[in-house]
Amino acid sequence: MTEPDDDALVSELRGLPTKDVEPEAARRILHVGVEVFAETKAAEGHPWRALLTRATRTLTPIVVAGTVGVYLAWAVSAVNALYP
Amino acid sequence: MDAEERELVTDLRRGNAAAFRRAYAAYRPRVYGFLLRLSGRRDVADDLLQETFIKLARNAASLREDTRLVAWLLTVARNEFLSYRRWSVLDITRILSFGREQSDAVDEGPEARTQAQARLQLLERGLSELPTASREVLLLVGVEGLDQEEAAEILGLGYAALRQRLSRARAELAQRIEALEKRRAKLEPKRASERGAT
Numbered sequence: 001m002t003e004p005d006d007d008a009l010v011s012e013l014r015g016l017p018t019k020d021v022e023p024e025a026a027r028r029i030l031h032v033g034v035e036v037f038a039e040t041k042a043a044e045g046h047p048w049r050a051l052l053t054r055a056t057r058t059l060t061p062i063v064v065a066g067t068v069g070v071y072l073a074w075a076v077s078a079v080n081a082l083y084p
Numbered sequence: 085m086d087a088e089e090r091e092l093v094t095d096l097r098r099g100n101a102a103a104f105r106r107a108y109a110a111y112r113p114r115v116y117g118f119l120l121r122l123s124g125r126r127d128v129a130d131d132l133l134q135e136t137f138i139k140l141a142r143n144a145a146s147l148r149e150d151t152r153l154v155a156w157l158l159t160v161a162r163n164e165f166l167s168y169r170r171w172s173v174l175d176i177t178r179i180l181s182f183g184r185e186q187s188d189a190v191d192e193g194p195e196a197r198t199q200a201q202a203r204l205q206l207l208e209r210g211l212s213e214l215p216t217a218s219r220e221v222l223l224l225v226g227v228e229g230l231d232q233e234e235a236a237e238i239l240g241l242g243y244a245a246l247r248q249r250l251s252r253a254r255a256e257l258a259q260r261i262e263a264l265e266k267r268r269a270k271l272e273p274k275r276a277s278e279r280g281a282t
Contacts (some may be wrong), residue, residue, distance in 0.1 A: 013226030
């Protein structure tokens with residue numbers, strides 16, 4: 001059961017001014033959102049496309065991290081080989 | 085939940101792009117204000133606002149018919165903020181600016197001179213100095229005017245725990261405001277004499 005909150009200080013907080021994002025940023029965010037919304041809607045009829053998107057999103061950081069790891073391991077072993 | 089919101093949710097579920105635009109226009113200022121006051125930084129609030137609405141775009145089809153959009157969006161926004169905060173430990177620009185950060189949510193300018201404006205500024209400043217746990221509960225219940233049960237759900241708390249946190253947060257805010265008022269009263273004669281000298 002929710003109790004009404006009549007605390008004066010909390011009520012005063014309701015009077016704080018509304019903050020909004022800069023118009024240019026607001027337009028950019030809307031643009032990105034609408035694009036993602038349309039992509040998601042389009043992928044609905046093609047489950048394989050949604051799966052591919054999800055797989056790409058998951059695999060990309062793994063591949064990048066893996067490549068960096070392999071390169072670092074190679075670099076360390078190369079330096080060790082040069083200065084044994 | 086009113087009929088208009090229910091209709092908006094239905095349209096979003098159907099993949100209506102105009103509904104997404106409507107939701108963005110209707111809820112953007114509330115979500116942005118929440119994020120700005122939570123993070124204290126405009127650039128961070130911008131990014132998290134974008135992430136929040138991208139989540140809405142991706143999950144619109146799976147919204148439940150009875151979803152309260154504002155509560156859903158604020159829950160996502162809060163989770164995005166918590167995730168940002170975990171990663172920001174590694175953010176070098178944030179580390180470098182440590183100690184000279186001032187909340188972007190607080191506008192201190194010559195316009196804040198009337199008594200009412202000065203009071204709002206004091207509230208804003210006091211709020212920005214609170215720990216996150218206290219600030220978020222006051223933002224949801226106070227600034228956003230959400231139902232306490234809804235706020236408890238967003239914060240993942242039981243009702244009793246929310247009441248307790250709210251009460252502690254109120255006390256903390258009152259203390260900060262008192263301290264800020266004292267500091268201001270102490271500085272006022274000094275400022276007045278400086279103004280007189282120029």
